Every structure is written in structure tokens, then in C-alpha cells.
Amino acid sequence: MSVILSIEGLVKTFGGLIATDHVSLDVREGEIHALIGPNGAGKSTLINQLCGELTSDEGTIRLGGQDITGLKVPERVALGLGRTFQITSLLDELTVLENVGMAIQVREGGNFRIFDLARKRRAVWDEAAAFVAGSGLANRAAIRVADLSHGEKKQLELIVALAMKPRLLLLDEPMAGLGHVESQAMIGMLSETRKSAAMLLVEHDMEAVFALADRISVLVYGRIIASGTVDEIRNNPAVREAYLGAEDELC
């Protein structure tokens, strides 16, 4: 399988604090690569470096072989990078359908047109309706985001990201704050998504990680201390050491 995302020697420091310390990893086509680690390990920093909100001090990021290290967020998006936000970040005044529609409208382009009618862009709205209809929010299409529950917003984050048709999805804790039933539904959605996009999954919920991941990397104090298959990571002593006293969290 070919590598879609490859990171080499990525460094980010804030003042004297090293948030990511020569991180290298890759994500292959059709794979879910999970990134785990204790709080403050630098996972969110890494996600923000990858999507372009933070510039990196050192290292390179390649997407599909192309160097994207110096590109801005929208430029990376144009090359097929999608993301979800840990703390949901949606267009609150718009409905579920309109949020998905916006993602498709942006993807389709033509957004400097000032005399067309956005609501008459048939292709956009047909596709948006299909996306929503095929999701867990099918009967919530006309609800404004501000009126959605936390779990529904988390779902919408993912639907919007999928509507962008990314080649690679960066998922920043999609399970955070979800109840058990909602988590199961989310795991189901992600596992469906595997067919269309590779994923880098940052997650605390180990049940989800073990259910979904093809490979796992462990980030501690900004450094990758282990990388391998689910079983390799489960039995790695260094990982157990990092999660000292939290063994039950691992299994």
C-alpha cells in the first residue's frame, strides 16, 4: 500500500517547551493510524501542525508525495486534507444541511460569483442531501447547529469532513464527550469511512482505538516512543511504562 501522509522529524517549540520533538510517522492508503498518548503529549499540537494552523520549526510533511510543510490551511485542504475539531467548530447559525452544503459548495469552487444564487446550485444541494440522508442526522437536516446536542455536533463534524471528500482525514478526538451508544455509532461511521479516506485518529478512548486502528503510534512528551500493530502496542513495555498506573485504561 502506498503512503499518503508522511511526516519526518517534525518539531514545534513554544518558548522553551518542546511540544513535538522530531516526530516521524506515516499513514498509508486505506488505513486508520491511531495516535495515542497521555494528556499534554503533543497530540493536538501535531494535528494543528499537520492541518497548517501551526507552522513547524523543523521537519517536513508530505501529502501524497508532495511537500506541504510551507502551505497554509486552505492550500492543504485543496490537496485533499480534511480534519475534524476536538471542540466542535461549525457554522452555528446554519442548519445541518447547510453546513454540509457549505463544505460541498467550497469544494466545488466558483465562490467568487456574486450574481448566482447559492441555493439554486442543484448539484451542491443534491449531494448535501444525500450525505445527510445517509447519516445518523437524517431526520435532523433542518435543525440549526446551535440547537444540536453535543453528540450530534460531533457527528456533523465528521459528516462535514467527509463531504469535503478528503484523501486523508485528521480526526481530533472524535469520541470525546460521547456516551456509550453514541461512541458505538461513531465507531461504526469511522469504520465505514475507511473505504474512502485514510485517517490519522487521535483518541483517548482505547476501546475505539483498538476497534478501529490498523496501526498505533504512541506519543509521550512530544516524542513517538512506539509504533506498531494493535498487538505490538498492547504488549509493549515502554508503552505500559508511559501509561504507568493506568493499565486498565489500555485494555
Add this chain to the structure above:
Amino acid sequence: MRNRILALLLICVLIALPTITRELGEASLLALATRILIYGMAAASLNFILGYGGMVSFGHAAFFGIGAYVVGILATHHASGEPLFGIIPGTDQMLVTLPLAVLVAGAFAAAIGALSLRTGGVQFIMITLAFAQMLFFLFVSLKAYGGEDGIIISRTNALPGLNMRDKATFYYVVLAIAVLFFFGLRRLTQSSFGTVISGIRQNERRMAALGIPAYRYKLYAFILSGMGAGLAGALMANFLRFASPDMMHWTKSGELMIMVILGGVGTLFGPFLGAGAFLILETFLAEWSENWPFALGLILLVVVLGTRGGLQALIDRVTALVRGGAK
């Protein structure tokens, strides 16, 4: 449906206005209506970036003033016969001056916007104010164009086949432009661009994650908005037959913002209502007492602190109430 009827009714009243004011012998009312239409366009332009785009520009009078000066400067050179910069002949043809005013205002907006949009928040407010003040002082120091006193334009720009010196004719020209302007603006807010700019106001980070480079879109909106203000300024110079630095003073920018908030931020028709409310208040309060600015300040304060959404929201609430009562 109801909205269409209301709009139609409004247009009928606006068309009949010159006749009505002539019958009443109140010529000053027609002048007031003309000013409301012109300021309405300026305020609606500002509202496009402020209400739809979330950019609080505190220097929008600059583009209004630029539009006015384009008309004034072209008129000066037309009168003197000397070309501007030795090559551009002056003119008094409205078909030339208006588009040129729009383009020049757009060019200034492009330059000012390109620099200002690199900042945000309070810095954006202050840097737009700063650029407007710079232009204000620039025109104050331009002795060739009257300096502080401004340019007196000897006659209103000509339109082929029309007697533009007739107040009613001029009013109709302004009305026609305002109606076109309004429908253009409505289209703009519903366009692909309009929805994206409103998305940027709601959540710029989200739009970036969708692939929207906000800066370019905001700059485009800023330019369009400056062009609208330039158009209004050019019309105002024709109406007053005068262009002066005062038109771009920071208090004028403040007044445009007051009109926007009086009418309702981010509403389509609100700025016209706001311009109407402001100018009517100003006119009648001034007749009533020389201390009118105090009353104006008090009303503004109450509107800002007490109501959310200005006149447009008030009207919506009243019509909802009436509709509820009719059922």
C-alpha cells in the same frame, strides 16, 4: 407574498413622492428623501462587510468622500478646461463620472483593505479609521481642490435627455439607481460569494478548514463595499453640488455605522430604514431644539443597549404581532 406587496407599495409611494411633496408645497421633503436614498446606499454598503462579513470598518466615509471628490475633481477640470495630470480631461457626464467614482473608490478600498485586513479586532477598527483620517487630511491639504473648504460643483452632472437641474428628475435618477442597487445587493447576499462571506463571519477557522482562504474573500467584500460607498458619495456630490473633506471625517464614518445599527445589522433593508430614521431624526430634532445631538445620542444609546437588531427587528416583531392578532 406579503413582503412583495409591501415592497410594491413602497415603490409606488417612492414614485409618487415628488408629486405628493409638490402638492403639499414641501420641497424640502423631496430633498430629504433623496438624501435618505443616497445615505441608504452608503450604509447598506457598509452593512455588507459589517453585518454579513463581520468586519467593523470605522473608516467607510473615506470611500464615500472619494466618490464625491471624483465627481468634484472632474467637474473642476471640466470647468477650467485643463486636463487632470495633463492627460485626463474633466467631464460633467454622469455616465462617465459615476462608473469612474465607483472604480476609483474600489481601487482605494483595494489598497486600504489589503493592508487593514492583515489585522483584526480592535486593530482593524483603528487602522481603517487611520486610513480614513489620512485621506481626510490629504484632501484638507490639497489647496488646488479647495482644501478645507472643498470643491463647489457649478452644476449637477448631465445625463443625456434629462434635465438634471430639476429636483424631481434628479430624485428619480437616484431612486432608479437605489432600486437597482438594492436588488443587486440582495442578489449578492444570496450568491455563492455572499454565503461564503457570511460563513467567514460565523466561523473563520471552520471556513479555513473547508478550504477557504479568508483574506481574499474578505478583501473582495471590502472592495465591493467601498465601491458601493463610492457610488453613494458620487451621487451625494451631485446632489449637494459640493464635495469636501468633511464627507470623509471620522464622525461621518460613525454616522454611517449609526444608520446601520439603527436599521439592523446584517439585514438587507435595515440600512435604508436606518438612514431614514437617522436623517429624519436629525432634521426634525434640529428644528425642535438646538440641543438635538443630546436627544440623538440618547436614542442611539437606547437602541444599542435596549434593542437587539434595530428597526428591522422591531418591524418584524410588530408584523408578527399583527399577523398573530389577525388569525
Add this chain to the structure above:
Amino acid sequence: MILVLEQILNGLQYGVMLFLLAAGLTLIFGIMGVINLAHGSLYMVGAYAGTYVAAETGSFWLGLPAALAAAAVTGLAIEALVIRRLYNRDHLDQVLATFALILMFNQIIVMLFGRSPVFTLLPAAFDGSVEILPGLFYPPYRLLIIGAGLLVAVGLYFLINRTRIGMLVRAGSTNRDMVRALGVDIRLLYTVVFGLGALLAGLAGYMAGPILAVQVGMGEQILLATFVVVVIGGVGSIRGAFVAGIALGVIDTCLRAFLPGLLRNVMPASEADALGVGISSMGIYLLMALVLLIRPKGLFAAGS
């Protein structure tokens, strides 16, 4: 050379006035997040109240407490009635509500004192001029302003860096939510800061009286320059307000003093004067635009 020194002193004096206003404004913005356009009105209220009392009593020094008290009371009143409702509003509402206050204050002053400027008499001890350097004669009153301004700067430095209130102010201007989370009575802190800002504005207004005309609109003239100082210095930074205030005071004064003369060498006198005045009026705005383009949050921005 003497001429240049004199203008630099004038600039310094204008600079400390700007600092007195900007210090309050920058704290109000940094801590409460409120853009207060009515800050210039407090300056005007101080000037009028002090001048009035000074004229009635015949004592310049009795005017001072009157100016401070009037500005502080007015400040506390608008904080309680208006500003308090603006804390969680967006900038647009803040700009417009405080713009409305300007309209009202200007008109109240017109109603009470009329439109014509009021002049303040200097205390006899400060009349005339003293020779501070060989050949450089300078009015002692202006030296007093410079001294008072520097004293306030030192006082603020100790207040901010050495007291508990100051600690809260510092914390509040870098991270408002943290101060809230610490369980501090944020209301009280806001009131104190606003009152302090008003006090300094009143002081500046009264001191300006004998130099500039006390008149309606005096607040707005200096308000814009003050905002430029706040933005250049970095919102929330007293140090920034000081550095930017002094720098802008000197630059603005020197441009106005020397630019028309320099331009006269290359063009006719009347045009040179107009252009010189125009460009020197633009100077501070130009400077602000330049600073913001290089450092979008100002020179000493808190938290960057």
C-alpha cells in the same frame, strides 16, 4: 538647536498628556475588552469642572481636586449605567454606545457653558519662562506638566508591579478568564480600573486647560491620537502606552513645527504650509498603519 530642543520639550509635554489618557484607555480595553470612545469626554469634563472651580475660587490649585473628582464621578457613573452593559457585547455595539455618549456629553457641556472656549489663568508662579539651558527659555508650567506626567508614570509602575490590585490588573490584561476563575470580584476590579482611567483623563484635561482652549470637542481631538497611542503601544500595555505616547508626542510636534518650513524650500509658501500641515496631521496615522503592518498587535502587545 535651541529651537529643536524646545520643540522636543513641547513634544514631551504633549506625549505625557497622551500617556495620561492612553494609560486609562489601554487598561479599560485590555481588562474589560471595551472600546471606550467616551474617554475623551472624561478629559473634557475634567477640564471644564476644574476650570470652572478655578475661576470661581480664583485658585488654580482648588481647580485640580474639582477636575479629578468630576472626571472620576462621571467615569464611575457611565461605567455603572452604560459600560457595564457592554462587557459582553461586540466591538460595534461598544463603538456606537460610547459614540452616543460623546454626542450627549458635548451637548451637556454646550448647555452648561456655551460654545465659546474658556480660558484658564495660570498661577502667577508659573507665568513667564525660565532659562533651563543657556539660551533656552521655557515656560515652567509646561515643565510642571512633564513632571506630573512622569510622576504618574512612576506611580502607575509601582501600582501595577508592586500591589495586589496591580497584580490583578496585569493578570487581567493578559488573561481575563483566568482572573475570573481565581474568584476575584471582577466587578470591583473593573470599577476601580475605570475610575482610575477617568481620574487620569480628568488630570490631563485640567492640565491642558492653560495651554489649549477648553472647548467642546477638545475630547475628540485628542481621543483619536490617544487611540493611535494605545494601538501602537499594544492594547493592555501601560509600558506600550508610555513609549508610544512619548514617541508620538515628539514626532507629531516636530512634524508640525518643522515640516512646513522644510517644504517651503521646495515650493511656494502657501502651498507648503497647507501640505505641511496636512502631512503632519497624517503623520501619526501613517505611523500606526506602519506599526500594525509589521506587528499586527502593536509594539508591546500583552500575551505575544
